[in-house]
Amino acid sequence: MLKLYEFVLQIDRALRNIRTTEAEDDEVSNVDRFSALSTATNKMCFYAAKKKNHSYKEALAAINQLTSKFQELFGRQRTNPRSPAYGSQRNSRVLDPVVVRTKGTTTRLKKSPRNNRKCNICRELGHTARCYPTASNGAR
Structure with missing residues (x-):
């Protein structure tokens, strides 16, 4: 595990490498420049806030x-x-994510007819054997 002092030395070494290399005008160098500025200002804020x-x-x-x-x-x-x-601001677009189909039962279309329950006695739609219209009290 790195000690804090060694970690700061590694950051300083990385910042020196970033400063000495020629920065290109792409997104990676933009992130590098941002992180170098952020680290430098954090160090300055640390010492300025102590006094x-x-x-x-x-x-x-x-x-x-x-x-x-x-x-x-x-x-x-x-x-x-x-x-x-x-x-870069004009060409970058954020789109909705692609929905991935999961395993399991397939989804039914909205237009397809739904299978309604049928009665076990007469095989007709609209009622079941539990509430058969001609039988009283559930007797068949």
């Missing part, structure tokens, strides 16, 4: 400033129809 002085307010102000800056850049990018973010 009771102005570091918390300073970190919060910096995060809000950077967020508004990148939202503005992303808004400009979405208005450009040739940008990859604009096209």
Whole structure:
């Protein structure tokens, strides 16, 4: 089992590898960039929250400033129809899942006639032997 210190070292090593390699413009590198930014900001938030002085307010102000800056850049990018973010949003669709038929009895069609119960005595529809119309008190 990895100790916390070794785990943090492995994350730092992975982040260095991500920073040094050339990032491509596909979904995998997008996830890698997101995880690298998330890890870096988590570390910053950890240390900023520990101090009771102005570091918390300073970190919060910096995060809000950077967020508004990148939202503005992303808004400009979405208005450009040739940008990859604009096209990927338009082409990605979420569909309903395919229903798989299970084992067991087959389903009946709605239009097919239903097999109604027949009387065991006269073989007619509409009643059963328990409630035979001519017999009284269930006697046959």
